[in-house]
Amino acid sequence: MRVLYTVFGMFFCILVASMLASNLVVAGEDNNIIENPSAEEVIDGKPAKWSKYAGAGSFGFGATKDEAYSGDYSAYITVNALGQSKANGSILVADAGGAYLGGANAYECKGNTEYFYSFYVKPEDLDDFNDSVRVRLWCWQANGNRKLSNKQWIILTSEDWTRFEGSVRTPAGSKTCALGIGFYSSNLKIGATLYLDDVYLGLTPPTIAVDASDKLTTTWKKIRMCK
Numbered sequence: 196m197r198v199l200y201t202v203f204g205m206f207f208c209i210l211v212a213s214m215l216a217s218n219l220v221v222a223g224e225d226n227n228i229i230e231n232p233s234a235e236e237v238i239d240g241k242p243a244k245w246s247k248y249a250g251a252g253s254f255g256f257g258a259t260k261d262e263a264y265s266g267d268y269s270a271y272i273t274v275n276a277l278g279q280s281k282a283n284g285s286i287l288v289a290d291a292g293g294a295y296l297g298g299a300n301a302y303e304c305k306g307n308t309e310y311f312y313s314f315y316v317k318p319e320d321l322d323d324f325n326d327s328v329r330v331r332l333w334c335w336q337a338n339g340n341r342k343l344s345n346k347q348w349i350i351l352t353s354e355d356w357t358r359f360e361g362s363v364r365t366p367a368g369s370k371t372c373a374l375g376i377g378f379y380s381s382n383l384k385i386g387a388t389l390y391l392d393d394v395y396l397g398l399t400p401p402t403i404a405v406d407a408s409d410k411l412t413t414t415w416k417k418i419r420m421c422k
């Protein structure tokens with residue numbers, strides 16, 4: 196009888212898991228490769244699985260409760276100083292792997308493939324932004340060499356949360372990637388701050404609503420419930 200219960204329990208878990216998976220597919224959320232898309236999982240003041248690139252200048256980066264499109268947190272990046280009269284810094288929505296950004300822990304991707312993105316941004320003060328915000332995919336090859344996608348630019352016209360979406364092609368040979376959103380400009384004021392929330396990146400166009408939950412944590416909790 197115990198074996199029967201065990202078999203039934205396993206079957207029930209598989210059934211529940213299948214139902215959860217099909218719900219996600221129906222909602223169009225299952226295709227988001229970002230694991231902490233709403234920056235709700237925070238470690239040491241930073242959104243887990245997100246990171247920062249600073250090419251010129253210095254930048255504050257972390258998770259904040261000051262602003263959130265959904266949930267309690269958003270990610271932010273602040274210009275603390277310009278480097279050689281320019282700010283070149285981005286939030287990378289992936290664990291891009293420290294100062295030299297080897298990309299080993301970024302998201303697996305296919306090379307020479309179109310990826311779709313969407314996200315919500317909010318400037319703290321629009322007057323600090325006299326230039327566009329840069330969007331690009333940071334990609335890495337198997338040997339860790341970095342390959343960047345073409346640049347795209349978004350223009351901020353509101354201090355409300357605004358949704359942007361688009362698509363970008365990964366360079367040939369890409370194995371991992373991170374969506375980079377940030378500054379490349381000499382027209383930003385010190386203190387310019389951008390908030391970012393509910394990020395989507397995937398092989399299919401995004402739905403309007405992003406599943407804000409941390410998928411790994413959420414799925415793990417659901418599996419544990421079955422024990």
Ligand SMILES: [Ca+2]
Nearest residue numbers: 233265266268
């Ligand atoms: Ca959030």
